[in-house]
Amino acid sequence: MPPFRLERNQRGRLALVNERGETFEDIEVVRAFPLTDPRHWISICDGAGKELLFIDNLDGVEAATRSLIEEELSQREFVPVITRITNTPSSDEPATWQVETDRGATTFEVESDEAIHRQENFRVSITDSHGIRYEIPDIRRLDARSRKALERFL
Amino acid sequence: MRELTIAAGSLPAWVRTLAGAHVPAGEAVLTWFEPDLDAQLRYASGLVLLTDRQVVSLEWSGSRANGKSGGPPRTVKQWPIDHDSEFKCKDQAGVGRLELVRQGEVLASWRYTMARAAGAHRLADRWEAEVRGEKVAPEETKAAETANIECPVCGTPSPVGSSTCASCGASLSKKAVWSLFRLFGVARKYFWMTLLGFVLTLAGTASGLIPPYLTMPLMDDYLVPYQGGHAIDPDMVKWYLVGLAGAAVLAWVLTWGQMYVLAWVSERVAADLRTMTYQHLQKLSLEYFGRKRTGDLISRVSSDTDRICYFLSVYVLDFATDVLMLVMTVAILVSIDWELAMVTLLPLPLISFLVFRVQGRLARGFSSGNRAWAELTNVLADTIPGIRVVKAFAQEDREVERFHRSNERVLHTNDRINRVWAYFSAVVVLLTELGVLVVWIVGVYRVFHHSVTVGVLTSFVAYISRFYTRLDSMSRIASATQRAAASAQRVFGILDRVPKVVEASNPIPAKNLEGSITLQDVGFRFGTRPVLRGINLSIRAGEMIGLAGQSGAGKTTLINLVCRFYDVTEGAILVDGADIRQYSLGEYRRRVGLVLQEPFLFYGTVAENIAYGRPNASRTEIIAAARAARAHEFILRLPGGYDSLVGERGQFLSGGERQRISIARALLVDPRILILDEATSSVDTETEREIQVALSNLIKGRTTIAIAHRLSTLQRADRLVVMEHGEIVEVGPHQELLDRGGVYARLYQAQFETPHGTAEDPEEEDDDDLAGAPAAAIKDK
Ligand SMILES: Nc1ncnc2c1ncn2[C@@H]1O[C@H](COP(=O)(O)OP(=O)(O)O)[C@@H](O)[C@H]1O
Numbered sequence: 009m010p011p012f013r014l015e016r017n018q019r020g021r022l023a024l025v026n027e028r029g030e031t032f033e034d035i036e037v038v039r040a041f042p043l044t045d046p047r048h049w050i051s052i053c054d055g056a057g058k059e060l061l062f063i064d065n066l067d068g069v070e071a072a073t074r075s076l077i078e079e080e081l082s083q084r085e086f087v088p089v090i091t092r093i094t095n096t097p098s099s100d101e102p103a104t105w106q107v108e109t110d111r112g113a114t115t116f117e118v119e120s121d122e123a124i125h126r127q128e129n130f131r132v133s134i135t136d137s138h139g140i141r142y143e144i145p146d147i148r149r150l151d152a153r154s155r156k157a158l159e160r161f162l
Numbered sequence: 163m164r165e166l167t168i169a170a171g172s173l174p175a176w177v178r179t180l181a182g183a184h185v186p187a188g189e190a191v192l193t194w195f196e197p198d199l200d201a202q203l204r205y206a207s208g209l210v211l212l213t214d215r216q217v218v219s220l221e222w223s224g225s226r227a228n229g230k231s232g233g234p235p236r237t238v239k240q241w242p243i244d245h246d247s248e249f250k251c252k253d254q255a256g257v258g259r260l261e262l263v264r265q266g267e268v269l270a271s272w273r274y275t276m277a278r279a280a281g282a283h284r285l286a287d288r289w290e291a292e293v294r295g296e297k298v299a300p301e302e303t304k305a306a307e308t309a310n311i312e313c314p315v316c317g318t319p320s321p322v323g324s325s326t327c328a329s330c331g332a333s334l335s336k337k338a339v340w341s342l343f344r345l346f347g348v349a350r351k352y353f354w355m356t357l358l359g360f361v362l363t364l365a366g367t368a369s370g371l372i373p374p375y376l377t378m379p380l381m382d383d384y385l386v387p388y389q390g391g392h393a394i395d396p397d398m399v400k401w402y403l404v405g406l407a408g409a410a411v412l413a414w415v416l417t418w419g420q421m422y423v424l425a426w427v428s429e430r431v432a433a434d435l436r437t438m439t440y441q442h443l444q445k446l447s448l449e450y451f452g453r454k455r456t457g458d459l460i461s462r463v464s465s466d467t468d469r470i471c472y473f474l475s476v477y478v479l480d481f482a483t484d485v486l487m488l489v490m491t492v493a494i495l496v497s498i499d500w501e502l503a504m505v506t507l508l509p510l511p512l513i514s515f516l517v518f519r520v521q522g523r524l525a526r527g528f529s530s531g532n533r534a535w536a537e538l539t540n541v542l543a544d545t546i547p548g549i550r551v552v553k554a555f556a557q558e559d560r561e562v563e564r565f566h567r568s569n570e571r572v573l574h575t576n577d578r579i580n581r582v583w584a585y586f587s588a589v590v591v592l593l594t595e596l597g598v599l600v601v602w603i604v605g606v607y608r609v610f611h612h613s614v615t616v617g618v619l620t621s622f623v624a625y626i627s628r629f630y631t632r633l634d635s636m637s638r639i640a641s642a643t644q645r646a647a648a649s650a651q652r653v654f655g656i657l658d659r660v661p662k663v664v665e666a667s668n669p670i671p672a673k674n675l676e677g678s679i680t681l682q683d684v685g686f687r688f689g690t691r692p693v694l695r696g697i698n699l700s701i702r703a704g705e706m707i708g709l710a711g712q713s714g715a716g717k718t719t720l721i722n723l724v725c726r727f728y729d730v731t732e733g734a735i736l737v738d739g740a741d742i743r744q745y746s747l748g749e750y751r752r753r754v755g756l757v758l759q760e761p762f763l764f765y766g767t768v769a770e771n772i773a774y775g776r777p778n779a780s781r782t783e784i785i786a787a788a789r790a791a792r793a794h795e796f797i798l799r800l801p802g803g804y805d806s807l808v809g810e811r812g813q814f815l816s817g818g819e820r821q822r823i824s825i826a827r828a829l830l831v832d833p834r835i836l837i838l839d840e841a842t843s844s845v846d847t848e849t850e851r852e853i854q855v856a857l858s859n860l861i862k863g864r865t866t867i868a869i870a871h872r873l874s875t876l877q878r879a880d881r882l883v884v885m886e887h888g889e890i891v892e893v894g895p896h897q898e899l900l901d902r903g904g905v906y907a908r909l910y911q912a913q914f915e916t917p918h919g920t921a922e923d924p925e926e927e928d929d930d931d932l933a934g935a936p937a938a939a940i941k942d943k
Pocket residue numbers: 452688691693711712713714715716717718719720
């Protein structure tokens with residue numbers, strides 16, 4: 009990975025300065041594996057989607073840049089983390105889920121069982137009817153009621 | 163018998179016998195053929211023996227059992243043949259004609275139905291090979307010798323014990339019930355659990371018979387005397403009641419254990435059967451899938467195995483309990499009072515007779531029921547993936563109608579079964595009711611005459627009501643057995659199918675192939691229809707071959723042969739000098755990468771699809787493959803990046819995107835031989851350009867065979883091979899073929915005479931700096 013620098017311009021947008029000193033305005037930061045490996049494989053593209061730089065590991069990036077990237081990613085990505093399931097979603101389709109997330113309580117609809125995906129052993133992601141993704145990083149850490157509500161779908 | 167030379171060992175015994183009688187010593191029988199029609203197209207068996215010097219034709223009047231037994235032939239004719247003689251086959255409208263021709267004159271002709279067409283073609287080809295002076299290996303000796311049953315439909319021999327023909331799937335053994343016995347083979351693994359289950363069943367059934375045995379003395383020794391004013395011991399009455407309660411508890415525990423154990427076994431048998439069937443299905447060649455409907459296969463693997471499971475877990479258990487119960491009850495009844503017992507058993511022969519009568523009708527009913535069900539599944543498997551076409555042509559109503567019709571058929575077959583069944587059940591109920599009545603009459607009469615006590619009579623009635631319920635439920639096995647047998651036959655229909663493309667017995671490892679390909683006199687036919695003829699071509703390792711020709715010329719078929727989806731019917735394909743049939747199938751295919759015109763993606767994420775051929779590929783490798791396939795940037799634009807779901811068959815992606823993912827998929831396995839079948843013909847020019855660039859990465863250092871419709875895309879090829887009607891007509895580099903002014907030049911001109919021709923100017927497309935671009939993309943990582 010060649011050396012590079014990120015800057016925030018006056019409009020609050022990010023710009024990339026590469027090793028040759030060229031500046032690219034209005035860049036976008038994208039995760040290649042947002043679900044399965046969010047800490048690695050991050051791509052920086054220009055506005056048209058052309059890749060400018062690829063970072064395989066954020067740990068190798070100097071702290072200031074890294075926090076800029078992380079800030080940008082958290083702005084870009086809206087993935088609420090479910091902490092509790094408050095209703096008992098029915099197995100009808102679509103089913104309504106009432107949940108508490110790290111971003112507050114919400115209600116969403118799930119189209120079909122396929123939208124509930126077991127990622128690794130204990131990680132679950134749910135995609136609602138609008139395509140918004142919700143994460144449960146570890147089902148073992150849910151309370152018993154929530155776990156029971158969820159288990160029927162796994 | 164006399165010695166017959168060369169191929170004699172490969173002849174079936176009956177042919178050998180006839181050859182011994184009609185072929186002079188010292189002549190080699192090359193092959194044989196059985197015409198089944200006479201000149202007037204009436205069925206008549208015959209046998210044509212081809213030797214190196216003559217044709218011997220035997221004819222019988224009428225058809226005998228496959229020409230294998232029976233009397234001496236009606237006529238025997240001979241024609242000497244030499245290198246000017248030729249055999250010609252003409253197949254038309256289900257009937258064929260084999261002619262022996264010399265210098266334009268037809269010397270003899272034989273007629274045959276399509277069932278025998280393969281033999282006629284074999285004979286003609288064999289003679290052609292003989293004239294060319296080739297030594298042909300004897301026909302597969304194994305098939306002829308180990309096989310004992312011959313399929314009545316297609317004539318292919320199958321090993322003894324198969325219930326269905328290995329080649330066409332026709333039923334060989336008449337009784338579907340035999341298929342059920344083959345389930346024991348599957349259940350052998352669970353022998354001990356099964357045994358435990360049956361011991362529990364035995365004990366459970368016996369415990370169920372205790373209560374009436376206790377009520378009999380309770381009544382006769384205590385209750386009746388008590389009513390008669392005698393003093394009794396109340397303690398003993400208490401003990402009898404405790405005994406009754408104990409029997410109930412015991413029966414409960416044992417039944418619970420028995421049900422659980424046997425259900426456990428049958429679930430496993432059914433699961434094993436399902437996996438076995440699916441595993442076997444995966445081994446079958448493309449040819450099989452070409453002929454079978456998806457829905458039919460799905461219903462065999464899913465619902466038929468499920469029916470078998472239900473049968474095993476519910477009915478076999480019930481049946482066993484019933485039989486045990488009956489035997490024990492009869493024993494008890496006889497021991498109490500044999501005369502009364504005989505009266506009780508009166509309806510039994512009648513019921514057995516009815517069961518026997520109803521069996522056959524049920525068997526037919528269930529087998530057509532299963533087929534109707536498969537048809538229903540077919541409609542679903544057909545229209546759900548094709549829903550866009552249905553909607554585009556506004557044919558929803560017609561599809562609903564089609565489904566409705568299939569559903570009606572299911573309904574109708576079920577109605578038929580139910581009618582038979584309802585009638586049968588009602589008759590059984592009537593008979594048993596009458597039986598109880600007769601027992602009452604005889605019993606009451608004998609109580610009046612003091613030859614039995616009231617206690618004996620009541621326990622008798624208690625026993626026989628159990629007995630008749632059992633009998634009733636036992637007769638149900640008739641229906642359940644037939645249903646399960648029909649399903650078992652369909653499942654074994656898959657399992658008995660012998661894969662056409664088989665693993666060599668001593669496969670050579672195919673780990674490090676160079677990738678040179680030699681096609682030697684390759685010929686291929688679908689059934690009797692010749693598609694490829696006399697293909698000869700050598701491809702150097704690392705060479706790129708462009709395959710051109712009109713659609714239907716046999717290009718796809720040729721690469722299917724190279725992939726070993728089918729095996730050649732004549733000649734051989736050599737890779738690195740060895741016949742591809744000698745390589746281990748899986749390893750060989752892993753060395754071959756395939757990109758198809760219609761890239762099929764599986765339900766899952768983009769990353770999973772790219773890594774399909776190598777599931778343990780690292781993320782770095784997946785990204786590198788996607789980059790080289792020019793897919794990386796569009797993947798990043800997807801909402802979930804590499805983790806985005808592609809939908810069933812990849813329908814969330816556009817055609818060009820699917821195509822590039824399929825290229826990445828082929829690239830990741832790092833194949834030595836790369837095959838591109840019209841990989842770019844369904845996308846726009848801009849995307850095609852991108853894909854071309856991706857491909858130029860892919861073909862570097864690999865033997866490549868590319869089929870393309872747009873000839874401009876083949877210009878990078880080292881040599882072009884032009885096919886027409888299943889034959890190679892021209893081979894050479896682009897410019898040379900253009901200069902020659904042959905088929906290729908004509909095809910090429912035709913593409914630029916179209917109104918939009920200029921847009922596809924080949925010189926524009928062949929853009930060299932684009933080819934360099936992806937390399938840079940990899941470098942800047
Ligand atoms: N499964 C099949 N069964 C019978 N005939 C087939 C089958 N597949 C292809 N054919 C026939 O073989 C011929 C060659 O087909 P193919 O190799 O697909 O041509 P193309 O050169 O267009 O790829 C065609 O006439 C086609 O009808």
